[in-house]
Amino acid sequence: MSTYTDTPQEEIVDVAKAGAPTFLKVWIALLVMTGIELLLTYEQVPTLIMLTALLGLSIIKAALIIAYFMHLKFERLSLFLTLFPMLIFCIILMMIFLADAYRIPLMRPPQ
Amino acid sequence: MSDASIALTSAWAGGKSPYATNSKKFGMWLFLISDSLTFSALLFAYTYCRVVEPNWPKPFQFSPSIIFSSIMTFCLLTSSLTMVMAVHAMNHGNRKATVRWILATMAGGIAFVILHLTEWLRLINDEHVTPFTNPWGVPLFGGTFFGLTGLHMTHVIIGVIYLAIICQAVARGKFKFEDVEVSGLYWHFVDLVWMFIFPMVYLMSARI
Numbered sequence: 001m002s003t004y005t006d007t008p009q010e011e012i013v014d015v016a017k018a019g020a021p022t023f024l025k026v027w028i029a030l031l032v033m034t035g036i037e038l039l040l041t042y043e044q045v046p047t048l049i050m051l052t053a054l055l056g057l058s059i060i061k062a063a064l065i066i067a068y069f070m071h072l073k074f075e076r077l078s079l080f081l082t083l084f085p086m087l088i089f090c091i092i093l094m095m096i097f098l099a100d101a102y103r104i105p106l107m108r109p110p111q
Numbered sequence: 112m113s114d115a116s117i118a119l120t121s122a123w124a125g126g127k128s129p130y131a132t133n134s135k136k137f138g139m140w141l142f143l144i145s146d147s148l149t150f151s152a153l154l155f156a157y158t159y160c161r162v163v164e165p166n167w168p169k170p171f172q173f174s175p176s177i178i179f180s181s182i183m184t185f186c187l188l189t190s191s192l193t194m195v196m197a198v199h200a201m202n203h204g205n206r207k208a209t210v211r212w213i214l215a216t217m218a219g220g221i222a223f224v225i226l227h228l229t230e231w232l233r234l235i236n237d238e239h240v241t242p243f244t245n246p247w248g249v250p251l252f253g254g255t256f257f258g259l260t261g262l263h264m265t266h267v268i269i270g271v272i273y274l275a276i277i278c279q280a281v282a283r284g285k286f287k288f289e290d291v292e293v294s295g296l297y298w299h300f301v302d303l304v305w306m307f308i309f310p311m312v313y314l315m316s317a318r319i
Contacts (some may be wrong), residue, residue: 020196027192034184034309038177041314054310061306069195069299071292078122079130079137083144090148094155101162 017074026068033057139293143300146266150304153262154311157255161315168247169318170238176230180313183226184305187267190219191302194274194295201291206281209291213278216298220271227264231257256312263308266301273297 037057040050067073072080122129130137161167171177197212234240242253277294280286 020199023192023195023199027188030188030306031185034181034188037310037314038181041177041317042173042319044319051315054314058307058310062303065191065299065303065306069191069302070296076129076131079132079140082130083140087144087147091151094151098155098159098162101159104163105165 018068018071022068026064030061030064033061133289135289135293136296139296143296146300147304150259150262150307153255153259154307157259157312160251160255164249164251166247166249167316168245168249168252169316170234170240170245170247171313171316172318175233177313177317179226179230180309183223183230184309186219186223186226187302187305190216190223191299193219194298198288198292198295201281201288206284210278210282213274213281213291217271217274217278220267220274220298220301224264224267224271227260227267231260259308259312263301263304266304270298270301 037054040053045053171180193212193215197209197216200206200208200212239246240253240256242257243250245253273294277286277291281291
């Protein structure tokens, strides 16, 4: 009967390659982007442009956190390809229903 | 080299770890991906309800709501920095520094929860918003808002407890680098989710 053993240490990718200066730069970048989001809120930009800008900045912030803080940048590509395409695909599938939300207000009888 | 021999020497032929990672970390990644789908569905539900209802309330005034939520964002971002420093210190075998960085991370998490609860109480007591009713006649606002932010706050509270367990074990010379790294993955995920909740829920409903 075979016994289970985890991945040998020598096979594991060393992900702790980035140092404190890199983490500090990423943290500052995240704070700056949060500041831009706050500024945009009070700049009276059209809702659709604001939504696009806020979502875009959020995606960049999420990517920075995943890449540097969660060390995914230093992992094997196979790990990224196993996890993320499925997630992105499912989120896009969910978004298909958003068009329905725009239809519902138009279906309400006039008051 | 024949196709068969290429297949046998590939990382997927068996006997090797194709991801070159340990099972704890891979397990945490799988959990985080499934949790991402839960939060995506809740954020989607919030956005859907918002688009459907033209009179969606905007209860978040600059002071105190937006100021509070901005400080909460700062707390979580800073706690992510301290957490990554804890992982870094543990990788260098410095357990004392690891404990200090984890304690700083927990402080950021606790500050976030206190501020969030204060904001919730203000909404409930001053604006009379509950999960089922509110003065603007849009009951879905309370349901989606408390559902989404409540699940996130639960994650933060669980994260603080998780880090406390890791911290005391590291202080006693137990646990390895990978255990601290896996707890770090969870904490960064909590931070990451807030990066979407803050603009989508608070900033998009700010009272200008």
